Amino acid sequence: MALGKMPTSRRLLIVELPMLLILAFALGPYIWMFITSVTDESRLFTEGPSIIGATIDNYTRLFRTVGFGDNLLDSFIVASGTVVVGLSLSVTAAYSFSRFSFKGKRVLMLQFLLINMFPLVLLILPLFVLMRVLGLLDTHLALIIANSTIAIPFSVWMMISYMNGIPRSLDEAAMTDGCTRMGALRRVVLPLCVPGIIATGIYIFITSWNEYLYALTLGGRNVRPITVAVQTLIGEYEIQWGLLTAGGIVGAMPATVLFLLVQKRLISGLTQGAVKG
Amino acid sequence: MQTHNGPESADDAGRQSRRRLSKRILPYAMLSPAVLVTLTIVFLPMLQTAWMSLHEYVLFRPKEFKFIGFDNFVAALQDEVFWISLKHTIIWIGVTIPGQMLLGLVTALLLNQEFRWRALARALIIIPWALPSVVIALMWVWIYDSNYGVLNDFMLRLGLVEQAVPWLADPDLALGAIILTLTWQGFPFFAVMILAGLQSIPKSYYEAASLDGASAWRQFWHITLPGISGVLVTAVLLRTIWVANSFDVIFVMTGGGPGYSTYTLPLYAFIKARTNLDFGYGSALAVLFTFLLMGLVLIYLRRTGKAVQ
Secondary structure: OOOOOOOHHHHHHHHHHHHHHHHHHHHHHHHHHHHHHOOOHHHHHHHOOOOOOOOOHHHHHHHHHOOHHHHHHHHHHHHHHHHHHHHHHHHHHHHHHHHOOOOOHHHHHHHHHHHOOOOHHHHHHHHHHHHHHHOOOOOHHHHHHHHHHHHHHHHHHHHHHHHHOOOHHHHHHHHHOOOOHHHHHHHHHHHHHHHHHHHHHHHHHHHHHHOOHHHHHHOOOOOOOHHHHHHHHHHHOOOOHHHHHHHHHHHHHHHHHHHHHHHHHHHHHHHHHHHHO | OHHHHHHHHHHHHHHHHHHHHHHHHHHHHHHHHHHHHHHHHHHHHHHHHHHHHOEEOEOOOOOOOEEOOOHHHHHHHOOHHHHHHHHHHHHHHHHHHHHHHHHHHHHHHHHOOOOOOHHHHHHHOOHHHHOOHHHHHHHHHHHHOOOOOHHHHHHHHHOOOOOOOOOOOOOOOHHHHHHHHHHHHHHHHHHHHHHHHHHOOOHHHHHHHHHOOOOHHHHHHHHHHHHHHHHHHHHHHHHHHHHHHOOHHHHHHOOOOOOOOOOOHHHHHHHHHHOOOEHHHHHHHHHHHHHHHHHHHHHHHHHHHHHHO
């Protein structure tokens, strides 16, 4: 609605105040978790969470006694591995979809979309059986493979939308100058796609970092990503909410920071397909 | 001349046809790695689920992989817990999705206005969506805590309740509490999608309508809503499919309890396989659920398929 030029008082009342309330609802739980995590455990149940007299006690305890460092490393390995697999397989596929028209294109494109629509529970059972047979249970590789089931189709679609934004005439110019198709892809299209590739990679990283059910089912003992570690904390330290919330803050940190860094580009990539549809 | 030219043009033709052939193969060659990998790690395992669902297969008795036809499916349809889970799945989607959509719509309309901290608000609003589901479950369990939770504290102080409410331990309230959590998690997605839709509506439409003296409400009804209807349908379909599929937040928050009061279908399938190690029955439940969801998926694919053309 074209309410662009409203008097300040009116704007305060019908735009900024409601926005503030919604923002408080959206961020409240997170802020509450943070405040709890910096409250001294002994004071938590007598005076309640408070930012006065903040302490990092819970965080040092988290790393000293619970060994959160290893879990962070596991998550990092799995998430990075998934980024590499997802991106390397999807770049050429996306180029093919973006530049050529060929028989079966629509079906092939839709099959990538279809994958993300299937219930995860349909995949998690056979993947468990498969990894057990291959002896891959509780390895980083198993989790990378499992996360790739989500990452590959997603990054194919994201990369298509980025590549469609690069004019075809650039490829053609490169090819008249003697480049092959692959040469044009490598020398012309890829460099222009770098921002899109980074955004896609970061999104894959975030989703793999946040992933919980595969990590629980296919990992768990030796390989225990941060999400599983946080969930185990809930069981073991049931009433030590200071420690628990500190674990939550640490577990959510990479996703939050990365997301805020790239949110603009990411959102435009994510919504483009939907808006056009 | 002709004899001289013959082999050369044949050679040329050969090279050309080879080039044409490679041109025809190239798209498929570039696709094949991604397609082959997804076939191996997605579609084959799915077929295996279908195969397992036709067998009696309990993981700690691996020798007894016995073909039993559709017995698992028949058992599921006679299973009371299946119907309870189905009912919860429907209630859960039926309340969560409209909740997310309405809140998302209001947020998007607000974010589409001009105010000084708009960019900041737009960046921050997305945070719930970016958080790991385990962390979301953790912080909401803490908020709902019956002894020290902030929600009880808040409501006691306002005098809305007389004594602390055990939100997640009360069978009548647990599903509602989880629905609130998921509404909170998912509304930013709607907000962002709808905002993109709003921004694609030309400003001139509103200017013309204002000149004609159309009220804000009429502008919303006749310009805004039709303008975002496409995005809205896509977002609802996508979210419904995702929300229906996801069960990680419930799994961490209540594990389906108390009793069966927060069981949903995918959660039931997962628990059957994980806790009872009954992979045959779990697979059958997963397959049944997939069939139930298939209608929505097909509608979504048809819409997107048209857009791809």
